[in-house]
Structures are given as C-alpha cells and as structure tokens.
Amino acid sequence: MxxxxxxxxxxxxxxxxxxxxxxxxxxxxxxxxxxxxxxxxxxxxxxxxxxxxxxxxxxxxxxxxxxxxxxxxxxxxxxxxxxxxxxxxxxxxxxxxxxxxxxxxxxxxxxxxxxxxxxxxxxxxxxxxxxxxxxxxxxxxxxxxxxxxxxxxxxxxxxxxxxxxxxxxxxxxxxxxxxxxxxxxxxxxxxxxxxxxxxxxxRGVLNFDLSVRLREGAHHSGNWGGLLADPAMILAQALSVITDARGQILVPEWRPGSLTASVRAALAELPVEEPDGPAIDTGWGEASLSPAERVFGWNSFAVLAMKAGVPEAPQNAISGEARANCQLRFVVGTEPEEVLPALRRHLDARGFERVQIEGGEAAFAAxxxxxxxxxxxxxxxxxxxxxxxxxxxxxxxxxxxxxxxxxxxxxxxxxxxxxxxxxxxxxxxxxxxxxxxxxxxxxxxxxxxxxxxxxxxxxxxxxxxxx
Known part of the structure; x- marks a missing residue:
C-alpha cells in the first residue's frame, strides 16, 4: 500500500x-x-x-x-x-x-x-x-x-x-x-x-450591448448622405473612447487597483504563448504590464460582434441603427454593479448620449x-x-x-x-x-x-x- x-x-x-x-x-x-x-x-x-x-x-x-x-x-x-x-x-x-x-x-x-x-x-x-x-x-x-x-x-x-x-x-x-x-x-x-x-x-465576465437607433429603415446614401447622422459612425466613435488604439482601457473605474506586488510576483515569468495557439500581439493591451499580467491580473474589453445594415449584401443606404455586443472580463477589485454606470458617465461626458447600453447582468463575479x-x-x-x-x-x-x-x-x-x-x-x-x-x-x-x-x-x- x-x-x-x-x-x-x-x-x-x-x-x-x-x-x-x-x-x-x-x-x-x-x-x-x-x-x-x-x-x-x-x-x-x-x-x-x-x-x-x-x-x-x-x-x-x-x-x-x-x-x-x-x-x-x-x-x-x-x-x-x-x-x-x-x-x-x-x-x-x-x-x-x-x-x-x-x-x-x-x-x-x-x-x-x-x-x-x-x-x-x-x-x-x-x-x-x-x-x-x-x-x-x-x-x-x-x-x-x-x-x-x-x-x-x-x-x-x-x-x-x-x-x-x-x-x-x-x-x-x-x-x-x-x-x-x-x-x-x-x-x-x-x-x-x-x-x-x-x-x-x-475573472468575472459581463456582457452588454451598445446600440444607436436613430430612425426606422435605411435611406439612400446619395440622397441623404451628409444630412442624416450615421449610427454606425457614432457607434464606432463611441467604442473608440472606451479603449485607445492599442486596447488600453480608458474608463477610469474599469482600471483595477488589485494588481498587488504579491500577485505580480506570482505572475512573473509565467508563459502565456501556446505552441499550437495564435501568436500574441505584443503591442496590444496595457503597455505597462507583462502579457501574463494583462490576462490574469487586469481587465480586458472586447467587441464580440458588430452589425449595421446587411453585411452580407451591402446597400447604398445609411442604416437606421447599429449595434455592438461587448464584453468586459474583470478581476477582483472591479465591482460588477458599477461597470455600466461608469460607462454611462464616461460616454455622456464625451457627447455620446445617443448610445444606449442594454443588458449587462454579470454571469460570474471575480x-x-x-x-x-x-x-x-x-x-x-x-x-x-x-x-x-x-x-x-x-x-x-x-x-x-x-x-x-x-x-x-x-x-x-x-x-x-x-x-x-x-x-x-x-x-x-x-x-x-x-x-x-x-x-x-x-x-x-x-x-x-x-x-x-x-x-x-x-x-x-x-x-x-x-x-
């Protein structure tokens, strides 16, 4: 034995x-x-x-x-x-x-x-x-x-x-x-x-939709281009203020304070690349963090899907609405119930009151x-x-x-x-x-x-x- x-x-x-x-x-x-x-x-x-x-x-x-x-x-x-x-x-x-x-x-x-x-x-x-x-x-x-x-x-x-x-x-x-x-x-x-x-x-996860709905139906881009606001353009601009061009989070409340010295020590030298997986984009994510810290010690925002018009058969028309399905993965120190109110304040302060936030119940806490x-x-x-x-x-x-x-x-x-x-x-x-x-x-x-x-x-x- x-x-x-x-x-x-x-x-x-x-x-x-x-x-x-x-x-x-x-x-x-x-x-x-x-x-x-x-x-x-x-x-x-x-x-x-x-x-x-x-x-x-x-x-x-x-x-x-x-x-x-x-x-x-x-x-x-x-x-x-x-x-x-x-x-x-x-x-x-x-x-x-x-x-x-x-x-x-x-x-x-x-x-x-x-x-x-x-x-x-x-x-x-x-x-x-x-x-x-x-x-x-x-x-x-x-x-x-x-x-x-x-x-x-x-x-x-x-x-x-x-x-x-x-x-x-x-x-x-x-x-x-x-x-x-x-x-x-x-x-x-x-x-x-x-x-x-x-x-x-x-990490916890919270999914939500961002949408811009301005009118029913689409309208000819030649007759109405320059006269009607484009929901897809507004939505794209709104998304651009959530992160910068390399994906660094810009919503202050979404930037956690829980990446302590002990957590960083535990993550030091940990590998994140996988031989059979995709190559890591070293220029993406929080610049001051290591790849391990970005995925295990920090929050990440992603756009999972976007739609405006009919992508499979584009028409010469300005869509009446646009929608993006979004996700925040978050670590300890980010309060799930504060995620969307913080985003609402962030968007409104930058002139995106027309962007609606829908859904948003956290599936899992951190x-x-x-x-x-x-x-x-x-x-x-x-x-x-x-x-x-x-x-x-x-x-x-x-x-x-x-x-x-x-x-x-x-x-x-x-x-x-x-x-x-x-x-x-x-x-x-x-x-x-x-x-x-x-x-x-x-x-x-x-x-x-x-x-x-x-x-x-x-x-x-x-x-x-x-x-």
Missing amino acids: SRETAIAAAQDQADGGVFAAALAALVAIPSESQVPGAEAALASYLAVMEERLDALGFDCRRLANPRPGAPPLLLARRIEDPSLPTVLSYGHGDVTHGQAGHWAAGRDPFVLSAEGPRLYGRGAADNKAQHLINLMALDAVLAVRGRLGFNMLLLLEMAEEIGSPGLAALAEAEREALRADVFIASDGPRLQPGVPTMFMGA TRLDPEAPWARFVRDSLTRSAGRPPHVLPNLGGSLPNDIFAGILGLPTIWIPHSYRACNQHAPDEHVLLPLCREALGLMAGLWWDIGDGAGLPEGRSGTVG
Whole structure:
C-alpha cells in the first residue's frame, strides 16, 4: 500500500484504454444545454454519473434546480467519518452546441475518435474528461488503500454553458449539505500542456450591448448622405473612447487597483504563448504590464460582434441603427454593479448620449485566492511531488467560472487543477484532449487524494465535521 502504487494504478487506466472507453461513453451523450429539447440527454448524463458514483460508495441525490425550467443537479456524498476533512468538488456535464458538419475529417462530435495523442469529441475537454479524471483517480486510491481517509462531496450541474442558472440559489439552500474544508475541482486549460497548472479563482465576465437607433429603415446614401447622422459612425466613435488604439482601457473605474506586488510576483515569468495557439500581439493591451499580467491580473474589453445594415449584401443606404455586443472580463477589485454606470458617465461626458447600453447582468463575479494560502501551498507541494516539477500557479484564471459561488456563498478556499490545454478547441469544432496529459493528470490527482487522506501537513482550521 503506497502513494506510488495508487498513482500507477490511476495511470494504468489511461495505458489500458479504460479511461478512453469511459470518456467515449460520456461524450456519446449529446448533453447540449444550449439546444432546446435536450432535457432527456441532460438527465441521461446524470444517470450515467450516478451509476459511477454509486460504485465509488457515494450517496447520490438529484436536486431540482431553483430556477424554473433549468435542468436538475446531482449532489453525491461519500462520508467516511464526520470528523475527517471534507473536500467539495464540482463538474458540469453539459456541453456547447455540437456543431455537427463542421468538424474536420468527417468527425462526429458525439463519437470519441483518436488521432495520435488527441481524443476528439464534444465535451471531451469541457468538462467531461476533467471530472472523469478526478473520479478515476479517486477510484485508484480506494483500490489501493481501501478508503479515502477524507470525506468527498461532488456537485454536478448540467447548465454551466448557459450561465449556471440556479446554482447560486441552490448553494444557498444546500449550504449545510455542501459544508466542507476546501473546494478542489478541474476546468479550464493548463498554461502549457507539459506543465501542471493550478489556479485559485477566475475573472468575472459581463456582457452588454451598445446600440444607436436613430430612425426606422435605411435611406439612400446619395440622397441623404451628409444630412442624416450615421449610427454606425457614432457607434464606432463611441467604442473608440472606451479603449485607445492599442486596447488600453480608458474608463477610469474599469482600471483595477488589485494588481498587488504579491500577485505580480506570482505572475512573473509565467508563459502565456501556446505552441499550437495564435501568436500574441505584443503591442496590444496595457503597455505597462507583462502579457501574463494583462490576462490574469487586469481587465480586458472586447467587441464580440458588430452589425449595421446587411453585411452580407451591402446597400447604398445609411442604416437606421447599429449595434455592438461587448464584453468586459474583470478581476477582483472591479465591482460588477458599477461597470455600466461608469460607462454611462464616461460616454455622456464625451457627447455620446445617443448610445444606449442594454443588458449587462454579470454571469460570474471575480474571485482570487492568495497563492500562499495554506491549502494552495498544500496542493502545490503535492503536485510538485507527483510531477517532479512545480506547477504553474495562477491567482486567478483569465476566463470565467462559477467560482464565486464556492468562494463567496460557501466561503471555501478554492483550487482548480485543469486537465486540458489552451489549444483544445473547446466550444469549437474538433474539441479534444491530449491522452498523455490526461495520463499525467490521473497520477497527479491520485497523488493529491492520497496526500489529503494521509493527513500529514493538512492546513489547520478545518471545519471538523460535515453537514
């Protein structure tokens, strides 16, 4: 009975094809929460996971979603001893639209296919392989030690890809059942495929529309050019005062003050380029910051889509309206409820009262845990021991996750250990995971579960009992 034996047992599941077969069964379920009528597929995914969790000794309970019409969730609990430390984990079984017909080589998004080190399938990276790895590593520890040595809770939702409706309300209602000492889960990408990554929070995200509506219909540009204000021109000018020509944010309240010396130290020397990803535009973004600081320690504004007239068939006419869908990714220190009022003041002061701001409910709030927090140090040391090299450590992810629910509502130290990489094509055709990365991840998680159960060096101040 040893830590090394548990790690080897976990990685044997990748070597022997057991992991790929289990992932294939999950990918085969078209759990597209973005597609109307997917209720049966979403329920089927929960049923398959219940069967796997039952075999691991979990007690499973389906939870009705507090948001009417939103899919149910699954809460699984394995309580070995109420006095032992308790880990809360999380995963989401829903996926984005499969985009059938757009995958290369005629691939079916819901049939796992292997090509070299890549396993292709919708949801493979986001998030089916990730929570599967954590559970298979758990299974390896149980097979070797016969027990975990800690309590485990898993919350599985089926609506993350549509903004996790009802998740916050459910966490409030089930606070006692979700009581734990630490939150450890997996989502998102590693910084580099060959180096483990851990992050302790996420940037928040707020989407909104900017629109200029001046009149009904379009009018001939020859007869009316120079006489009618052009909504597209007004909108373009308004966008130009939100950032400068290199994308540096100009709205004062959008410039965070939370990029502290300790955060900058954690981000120093972190790589952000990806061999299979696009080249970084070094002349874009906040000039005084490093690339890592721009994406992990600062706010970023993007125009996701714009429209005026009919781009597919332009007419010689001045449009009556123009619209842009915009997004702010923000870090801790930016108050979501202040984002749009600050923008309104900024635009009005520059003569853009005709620009309307619509929508704007933040999907996720920003969160961050100090990289030197006790649980962060414990996890970092465990990953280092298993991998033989230190992981990349991020105070927060550049993307957005419902981490605020676990850090805020439940008050837990939150640590994410991603098992994918940035060029995995998540949310796009040809989504995939790398089998060698998954193999290493199985070993990393088995080592971490083993270390938590071993109890040596666990952070003090644990809750002591579970609800």
